[in-house]
Amino acid sequence: MNKARSIYKMLLKKYGYQGWWPLLELEEKDPNSRGYHPGDYGYPKNDAQRFEICCGAILTQNTAWKNVEAALRNLRDAKALQAEQLLRVRLPQLRVLIRPAGYFNQKSAYLRTFAAFFRKLDERIPGRDELLGLKGIGPETADSMLLYAFKQPKFVVDAYTKRMCSQLGLIESSKYDDVKGFFERQLPREVPLYQEYHALIVEYAKRNYTKKITCPIDESL
DNA sequence: AACCAGGACGTGA
């Protein structure tokens, strides 16, 4: 078994299924779930949920998820959490709605750009390069959208992933595409696997790398 | 009360 698989196995045993990506609707149905849906890969179930995930992907750039949730709730309560509707909101108002997520000047513009793109999609699955062409969507955001909203087997690499790889000495390069390739070459192209793996890395990193502290290598990995 | 969080962009070397 290769390293990518064995690490996944250990992380899964340690933390269990994560059930990403969180959705507002699920959090309210069961606050205890915090929006996650472990074991159920049937999400998103509709266009609105797809759009919500994409907005979350943009809003969470370098931002704590809790702040993103507040912004998403504001959007939904203002009936602006669907592409068509979001485009009707005036820019100053949009800034106010997403304020808790920070960077509201940039992100408000990013959301508009993306909403226009999303509306035009009309059920079609966007290509990675198309997404990267939009202002405000870099490699991680594009892969997050593709993996969690459009269910395409794209491995998501974030700062935590690079940090873990570097700490465990898995790969020399920390360039996005190199790290992404490292995992994609070793794993079967399965969406649930990619989804869980990224979420597990985040969970692992939150427990080991926070507060300026890098814990010693977890030997169980 | 600094420091950080599920990054991306613009700029200058």
Place this chain on the structure above:
DNA sequence: TCACGTCATGGT
């Protein structure tokens, strides 16, 4: 290509 400054709120 690549390092670096910038963007902003809320929690610790």
